[in-house]
Amino acid sequence: MAKQISDLKLGILGGGQLGRMLIQEAINYNLTTLVLDPDTDAPCKHLANYFECGSITDFDTVYNFGKKADIITIEIEKVNIEALEQLEKEGKQVFPQSRVIRLIQDKGVQKQFFKENNIPTAPFQLVNTREEMRHSRFAFPYILKQRRDGYDGKGVMKINHAADIEQAFDAPCLIEEMIDxxxxxxxxxxxxxxxxxxxxxxxxxxxxxxxxxxxxxxxxxxxxxxxxxxxxxxxxxxxxxxxxxxxxxxxxxxxxxxxxxxxxxxxxxxxxxxxxxxxxxxxxxxxxxxxxxxxxxxxxxxxxxxxxxxxxxxxxxxxxxxxxxxxxxxxxxxxxxxxxxxxxxxxxxxxxxxxxxxxxxxxxxxxxxxxxxxxxxxx
Amino acid sequence: MAKQISDLKLGILGGGQLGRMLIQEAINYNLTTLVLDPDTDAPCKHLANYFECGSITDFDTVYNFGKKADIITIEIEKVNIEALEQLEKEGKQVFPQSRVIRLIQDKGVQKQFFKENNIPTAPFQLVNTREEMRHSRFAFPYILKQRRDGYDGKGVMKINHAADIEQAFDAPCLIEEMIDxxxxxxxxxxxxxxxxxxxxxxxxxxxxxxxxxxxxxxxxxxxxxxxxxxxxxxxxxxxxxxxxxxxxxxxxxxxxxxxxxxxxxxxxxxxxxxxxxxxxxxxxxxxxxxxxxxxxxxxxxxxxxxxxxxxxxxxxxxxxxxxxxxxxxxxxxxxxxxxxxxxxxxxxxxxxxxxxxxxxxxxxxxxxxxxxxxxxxxx
Known part of the structure; x- marks a missing residue:
């Protein structure tokens, strides 16, 4: 018989609540779970068959962790993509695929993907600096989102008028029309x-x-x-x-x-x-x-x-x-x-x-x- | 606030599938779980916060394990009762209570309990030896059950005629009328x-x-x-x-x-x-x-x-x-x-x-x- 789910090792990048609930299900399939998370007290710590405390954004840590698993998945997008690409090249299964995570990590690229694939989405503009914001054609108020690393409401702000730009993120951002x-x-x-x-x-x-x-x-x-x-x-x-x-x-x-x-x-x-x-x-x-x-x-x-x-x-x-x-x-x-x-x-x-x-x-x-x-x- | 479920440690005697499924639920309450089981590969091994490989029928092992927990429960009846009694005396909560486990461990005592409490049950007789079986008033065929340690179909046999008694359990048993x-x-x-x-x-x-x-x-x-x-x-x-x-x-x-x-x-x-x-x-x-x-x-x-x-x-x-x-x-x-x-x-x-x-x-x-x-x- 071919290898089946109960014979395999699932590596999970991130050991928070999503990983925890994933493991609660994985138990039913006798799946062996490996978790990498920087928090020594991560919610998955005691549930994974193997728990490693380490950075999920560091190439070597992710790569070496991934080598131990048969299939690798994520419970958070902010992971080291290059390590996942290397693991894929070496024949490991990474799901979602590294190129999907890469696309979604960047809200700017995500928006462009929507545009290219005729997916309905709010009008937007990519800006790299506050200077570019000042010259935007978008009417106030609008929504400003950092292209990277936003989560749980972080990395998002409302720009009500020109003066707000001085307090805005000074990083690659996305200006989005306020949707009513x-x-x-x-x-x-x-x-x-x-x-x-x-x-x-x-x-x-x-x-x-x-x-x-x-x-x-x-x-x-x-x-x-x-x-x-x-x-x-x-x-x-x-x-x-x-x-x-x-x-x-x-x-x-x-x-x-x-x-x-x-x-x-x-x-x-x-x-x-x-x-x-x-x-x-x-x-x-x-x-x-x-x-x-x-x-x-x-x-x-x-x-x-x-x-x-x-x-x-x-x-x-x-x-x-x-x-x-x-x-x-x-x-x-x-x-x-x-x-x-x-x-x-x-x-x-x-x-x-x-x-x-x-x-x-x-x-x-x-x-x-x-x-x-x-x-x-x-x- | 008084101590609540998420602050407590649950000790489980036995680390089989029942313990495993109990832990799958316990996760939802942040309950800390401790498991004692003699099998180094017990189904609970990787899920418990603390797993101890040891005998659940040995006084010292059960007693010392129990001291680490706030509440102790079982997933199998064949455990050391004396250790649980001692733990209860010292103020630990044992649920089910040791006296309930003691009663249920012995199918003879269980049957007498039914009789004393007017719980409907099949007619029965307690016998200690094959010799006593030979003199039983019960008509063949009947069911013979060992009073202790039977589980999953073990410790139970059908006695069809007197000759079967020679192959019967030679231990304290229960003769039970065959119920149609x-x-x-x-x-x-x-x-x-x-x-x-x-x-x-x-x-x-x-x-x-x-x-x-x-x-x-x-x-x-x-x-x-x-x-x-x-x-x-x-x-x-x-x-x-x-x-x-x-x-x-x-x-x-x-x-x-x-x-x-x-x-x-x-x-x-x-x-x-x-x-x-x-x-x-x-x-x-x-x-x-x-x-x-x-x-x-x-x-x-x-x-x-x-x-x-x-x-x-x-x-x-x-x-x-x-x-x-x-x-x-x-x-x-x-x-x-x-x-x-x-x-x-x-x-x-x-x-x-x-x-x-x-x-x-x-x-x-x-x-x-x-x-x-x-x-x-x-x-």
């Missing part, structure tokens, strides 16, 4: 090496304005089927154009006139898919494993309405994390706690999530609101 | 320290006659509600009478005239509850944690029809395990693979399980039959 959107939505698509593709049902996101982080996620969306289908087609088009192997999360805006505009991509399990663990027949983590091991993709249908609440560190709390209101939360039916194994909390740090599953959508949203006000990560 | 049963069923009940109790819906088991092991498990049962309620009441009565903290699996026979007779107890997560992971709102593993940490018990309702197939090592195969038919199995919608991380297979060894979830019961059973014939553990 009604809602942010996401579709996660999986594609295996055979080219089979499946999308998860479209979900709706609600943001915490202060932290610029997803606070609530509601699945499935109640937008008209036509719009949902359109979003799924866009996601599949991007996955095909990229020729990606693995998961691809596609975040989009629904504009006030019902148009869809692609905002950003993530070539991996994503915050907008956490509710799939309990809310859908297959979870995004299981699906990612199926995709990268070229196995049949699972059934993405929703089992029930699901609302996901990100559990963010409370403001003004820094230190060893405590979970206030845990018992009250657990007393509610259909509630699933996911703590990420992070010892220390800080304001807006992603410490865990909670998913509420309920046959009745209103009731799911009500429970989620109650939990949002009840469960607090303090120090 | 229609079906074996099980109810799992959870009880926390507050005395809150919840039962999972009754499930039906189908046995592999050759191995005397559960092959199929169907949830929920389609027996009349009255019978199901009766089974749940019996399970709750036993849990209350035992004053147990934790899970209790109650296996029963449904006789041809619709009577319920309790067969055996297991004070822990149990094979008859594996389908709860995907088939019910709360899983038996989550529920066990909730019970032993005195947290609110979860919603035990079924989400869907679920059929669980035990994945047993094929006959005539001994050696490093291979999973034939895995891809074909994964191509079916609503199928969940759970491999137990055991490197070596042998005939009838429990190597994993598969759960099929389907809104249509017939379809779930059909898929399960297909999987039973498709997915094989070979060497």
């Amino acid at each position: 959107f009604e809602k942010e939505i996401a579709v996660i698509v999986a594609r295996n090496a055979n080219g089979d593709m499946k999308t998860f049902p479209m979900v709706e996101m609600e943001f915490n304005a202060e932290a610029n982080l997803v606070e609530f996620l509601i699945s499935p969306s109640t937008y008209p089927e036509a719009l949902q289908n359109k979003a799924e087609v866009i996601a599949k088009n991007i996955a095909s154009s990229l020729n990606i192997t693995g998961l691809l999360a596609v975040e989009m805006f629904v504009t006030r006139n019902g148009e869809l505009l692609v905002n950003e991509l993530a070539p991996r399990p994503h915050n907008s898919g956490h509710q799939t663990i309990e809310g859908n027949y297959v979870s995004q983590f299981d699906q990612h494993l199926r995709a990268i091991f070229n196995l049949p993709l699972g059934d993405t249908r929703s089992i029930s309405n699901a609302v996901m609440i990100n559990l963010l560190g409370e403001k003004n709390h820094n230190g060893v994390a405590k979970y206030q209101g845990l018992e009250k939360t657990m007393a509610i039916d259909g509630v699933y706690i996911h703590l990420y194994g992070k010892k220390y909390t800080k304001p807006f740090r992603k410490m865990g999530h909670v998913t509420v599953v309920d046959q009745n959508r209103e009731s799911a949203v009500q429970k989620a609101n109650y939990i949002k006000n009840t469960l607090k990560v303090i120090s | 049963f229609e079906k074996e069923i099980a109810v799992i009940v959870a009880r926390n320290a507050n005395g809150d109790m919840k039962t999972f819906p009754m499930v039906e088991m189908e046995f592999n006659a050759e191995a005397n092991l559960v092959e199929f498990l169907i949830s929920p049962s389609t027996y009349p509600e009255a019978l199901q309620n009766k089974a749940e009441v019996i399970a709750k009565n036993i849990a209350s009478s035992l004053n147990i903290t934790g899970l209790l699996a109650v296996e029963m026979f449904v006789t041809r005239n619709g009577e319920l007779l309790v067969n055996e107890l297991a004070p822990r997560p149990h094979n008859s509850g594996h389908q709860t992971i995907e088939g019910n709102y709360v899983s038996q593993f989550d529920q066990h944690l909730r019970a032993i940490f005195n947290l609110p018990l979860g919603d035990t309702r079924s989400i869907s029809n679920a059929v669980m197939i035990n994945l047993l090592g094929e006959k005539n195969h001994n050696g490093v395990a291979k999973y034939q038919g895995l891809e074909k199995t994964m191509a079916i919608d609503g199928v969940y693979i759970h491999l137990y991380g055991k490197k070596y297979t042998k005939p009838f060894r429990k190597m994993g399980h598969v759960t099929v979830v389907d809104q249509n019961r017939e379809s779930a059973v059909q898929k399960a039959n297909y999987i039973k014939n498709t997915l094989k553990v070979i060497s």
Whole structure:
């Protein structure tokens, strides 16, 4: 018999909560997991078969780590691409492929890719310096995004008028037209090496304005089927154009006139898919494993309405994390706690999530609101 | 704030598949897990925060291990009770309590407990020697069970006539009247320290006659509600009478005239509850944690029809395990693979399980039959 998933070693770059939840699924397939992360207390530390504390952006560290695995994947985009390219050259399987990660690492290149492939997206301009910003044709206010290394709301700012430019990032950036959107939505698509593709049902996101982080996620969306289908087609088009192997999360805006505009991509399990663990027949983590091991993709249908609440560190709390209101939360039916194994909390740090599953959508949203006000990560 | 689940250390005696699935849930609560198991390759080895290779029946080993934990639980009954008693005396929480494990370890004492508490069970007689068997008033054929250390079909035999006694166990045994049963069923009940109790819906088991092991498990049962309620009441009565903290699996026979007779107890997560992971709102593993940490018990309702197939090592195969038919199995919608991380297979060894979830019961059973014939553990 050929080598199968239970014989293989999966190397994961990054040992945070995404890696942790990926390992929770990998256990079911007897998969051997290796994790590289710079944090000695990374959430994956005790779960991986092998944990290495080291830089995921350093060529030698990533290359030597990758040599130990059969298949290499990521849980964060900011990794050393050159090492992954070298590993691919030497015959290792890297999924998503290094060229996909390279493209997505740079929001400027990502936007150009959208343009070249007729993917609807907000009008944009690439700028390298504040000087170039000053000469931009874009009307205020606009959104300024650093091309590299932005995540969890970092590397993004709103430029209201010319004076703001003096405080703007002085690095290669992307100017983007402010979109008057009604809602942010996401579709996660999986594609295996055979080219089979499946999308998860479209979900709706609600943001915490202060932290610029997803606070609530509601699945499935109640937008008209036509719009949902359109979003799924866009996601599949991007996955095909990229020729990606693995998961691809596609975040989009629904504009006030019902148009869809692609905002950003993530070539991996994503915050907008956490509710799939309990809310859908297959979870995004299981699906990612199926995709990268070229196995049949699972059934993405929703089992029930699901609302996901990100559990963010409370403001003004820094230190060893405590979970206030845990018992009250657990007393509610259909509630699933996911703590990420992070010892220390800080304001807006992603410490865990909670998913509420309920046959009745209103009731799911009500429970989620109650939990949002009840469960607090303090120090 | 008082110490909470995420601050505590759970010691688990036994590091097999039940411990493994318990840890998969414990991850979600940031629970620190410590495992003691004599097998250097135990399924829990790489998942526990701390793994100790040692005997779970040796006083010193269990006692010293237990001292490192805040709460101690078991995944197998054959453990050193005296060490657990000593740990309880010194203030450690042991759930299920040592006296419950002691009672259940001995099938003779278990049967006497049923009798004393008016729990319906098959007529029985305790015998210490073959000589006593020869003088038993029980008519042939009858069932002979060793009072101690039987598991997975071991320690049980059918005595068809007097001549069989010469080959019988020569140890303290239990003679039990042969029950002409229609079906074996099980109810799992959870009880926390507050005395809150919840039962999972009754499930039906189908046995592999050759191995005397559960092959199929169907949830929920389609027996009349009255019978199901009766089974749940019996399970709750036993849990209350035992004053147990934790899970209790109650296996029963449904006789041809619709009577319920309790067969055996297991004070822990149990094979008859594996389908709860995907088939019910709360899983038996989550529920066990909730019970032993005195947290609110979860919603035990079924989400869907679920059929669980035990994945047993094929006959005539001994050696490093291979999973034939895995891809074909994964191509079916609503199928969940759970491999137990055991490197070596042998005939009838429990190597994993598969759960099929389907809104249509017939379809779930059909898929399960297909999987039973498709997915094989070979060497």
